[in-house]
Amino acid sequence: MSDFGALSVGLSGLQAHRRALDVAGHNLANVNSPGYSRQRVDLSPMTEPVGAAIFARTNGAGLGVRASTAYRLHDQFTEIRALQEHGADSSLKQSQAVLGQIEAAVNEPSDTGMASQINRFMAAWHDVANRPDDLSARRQIVEVGKTLAADFARLDGSFSAMSANLTSELRAGVADVNVTASAVADLNTRILAAVNADMPAGDLMDQRDALVRTLADQVGVTTRPQDKGVVDVYLGTNALVRGGVADALRVDATSTPGVTAVVWDRLGVTATASGSVGALQGSINTTIPAYRAQLTAVQLQLSTDVNAVHTTGFDLNGAAGVPFFQMGPGGLSVNPVIDADPSKVAAAATATGLRDGSVAGRIADQTGAASAYNAMVLHLGIESRTINRQVATQSLVTEQVDAAREATSGVNIDEEMTNMIAIQHAYAASARFISAVDSMLDTLIHNTGLVGR
C-alpha cells in the first residue's frame, strides 16, 4: 500500500460510519411509523485482492471498511402469520358489528320489543273474550293486530335496510381492494427496479407490506415471496397480484338471485374472500337472511295459530269465522274483511250464543309465536355472545403477532442511541487516524533531509 493509501483507509471509515449514522437517524425518525422495519448497514473490511503470486504487493493490512446497502430487519414468517391473524381479526370484527346491529334492531329484552307487542296482542284477545258484544273491543283487537303486523314489517324492513347498507359497504370494500392490489403491483415493479439497480428498497418494501396487510384485513390474502424482493399476493388459489400485475374483483349480485358474490372480474368465477369483505358477504348471504327467515317463521306461526282457532269460531252475525291474519310476501297483515268490519271477529264458539267469547279466550292462550320469537332471540344472543368471545380471543392473538413482528422489526431508541455513540466514536477515531497520517506525511515531506541544517 502506498503512503497516501492510508488516507483512503481513514476516509472509508468516515464514509462508512457516516452512512451508519444516517441509517440510525432514519430509524429514530421512524420510531413511531406503523409498519416500519428498522434498517441496518453491515460494515465489512475491504481487503486487497490476495493472489497467490510471488510479487504480491499486499502488506495484509487491508484497505479499510465498506458499508453495505441499508437493508431491513424483517421476518417473513412472522409477516405471513400476521396476515392470517389480521384477516381473521377483521372478519370477526365485521361479523360482530353486524350482529350488534341486529341486536340493536331487535331491542330485547325491553317493554317495546316484538315480544311485548305479541304479549299485548294476546292480552287484547282477553278483552274481546270479556266483551264479545262490544264493538270497541273488537275494533281494538283489529288495531292491535295491525300494529303488530306493522311492527313485524318494520323489524323486517330494518333487516333489509341493513342488508342494503352492507351491500354498498361490500362494493366500497371490493373497490378498495382493487385500488390496494394495483398499488401493491406498482410497488412490486418499483422494488424490482430498485433491487436491479442495487438501490436501497427497504422503505418501498415496508410500504408494500403495509398495503398487503391492508389486503389481508380486507379479503384475507396469503403471500408468496419471489426473487428480488417481489411478493405475489394470493386470494385462495388465484393470484390477486403477480409481480407487477394486479387482477381485479367485482361484486356480482345478479347471477344467482338472492346471492351477493365476490367474483374475479376477468374470469367471472367466485373468489374465496375472507377478511372483512368475506364477513360482509357472509352477513348479506347468510346471517341476515337467516334472521329474516326466523322472523317470517314467527309471523307464520302467529298467523297459523290465530287463524286455526279463529276459523272454528263464529262472528257477531253468526257467520263462521274467516282467517284473522293473512300471510303475503310482505309479511303478516290483518284480513281486510275483518278490518273493514270488526263484527267479523269470531269470538263465539257457537252460532247461537253470540255473546260467548270462549274462542277469543282460546286464541289468547296461543303461545307458539311467542316461543318461536323467544327462540330466535336466544339464537341471536348465543351467536352474538360467541362472536364477542371469539373477537376478544382473536384480538389478543393479533396483538401477540404484532408484538412478535415489532420485536423483530421495531426500533428501540436505546439501541439506536448506543449505536450512535459507537458510530460517533468510530468516526472520531477515523478522523484522528487521518490526522495521524497527515502528521506522518508532514514529517516526511517537511522534516526529512534537513539533517545538519
Place this chain on the structure above:
Amino acid sequence: MSASFRVTQRSASLGVQANLQRGISALQTLQDKVSSGREISRPSDSPGGTSSALNLRSDIARLGQFDRNANDGGGWLAESDNALQGSAQVLRRARDLGATAVNASLNATDREALAVEVDGLRGQLLSLANSSRLGRPLFSGNALPGVGQPNVAFDATGTYVGDAGTVVRPVAEGASVQVNLTGPDVYGPAANNAFKVLTDLAANIRANSPTISPTSINDIDTALNRIQTGLATVGARTNQLETLQGRNIVSRDNRVNSLSEIESIDLPKALTDLKLQELAYQASLSAAARVIQPSLMDFLR
C-alpha cells in the same frame, strides 16, 4: 407478551394502549350497567337470561291479564249478587202480601190494592232479572238479541229469551271461574218461573180465592229458594275467584321479582366492581406514564 421478545418503545406503547383500551372498555361496560340499572341490555349479555326474561315478561303480561279478567268477573258476580238480593227482597214482600191476602176479612178494594202492589213487585222483579252490566243482561247466557229485539233476559211477558250459555273468566294459570247464572237457574223454568208465580198470585188475590193462596205461597217459597241457592252459588264463586285472584297476584309478584333478579343489576356488587375497575384503570394509566417515559436520552449529557 413473552419475556424473550426484544422490546421496543413502540411495542411497549402498543401494549400499554391495548391494556388501557381493555381497561376503559370494561369500565364503560360497568358504567353502562350502573347507569341503566340493567344487567341485560342486549341478548348477548346473557342469552339464557334474555330467554328467561322474555318468558317471564310474557308470564307477567298473561298473569296481569288474568288479574283484569278476575276484576271483570268479580264485577259480574257483585252485580249478580245485587240483582239476586233485590229479587229475594221482592219475593219476600210478595210472600207477605200473599199471606195477608189469605185473611178472608179483606174487602175487594183491599184485595185490589194488594194485587196492584203484587203487579208492581212483578215489574220490579222483571227489571232486576234484566239487570245488565256494560250493556249485557246478567242472566241471559250468551244470547245476542236480533236487530230490533229488546236487549233483555226476560221479555215483558216473563218469557226467558236468553240461552243456556256460560260466561267463564280465566282468572289464574289453568283456572277459570263461571261468573254467570242463567235466567232459568235463578228465576225458575219457563213453566213456573217467578214472574208467572207473581202473575198467578195477583190473579188469585183479585179472584178472591183464598183457597188457592197457599199453593201460590208455596210457589213463592220455591222461587225464593232458587234465588237463595243462586246467591249461595254467587257467594261461593266470588270466594273461589278471590282465592284464585290472590294466588295469581302472588305468582305474578314472584315473577316480577325473578325478572328483576335477572334483568336488574345487583347495585352493591356493580358499584364495587366499578370501583375496582376504576382503580385498575388508574393503575394502568400511571404504569403507562412510567413505561413510556424513560429512554437512554434522559441519562446522556
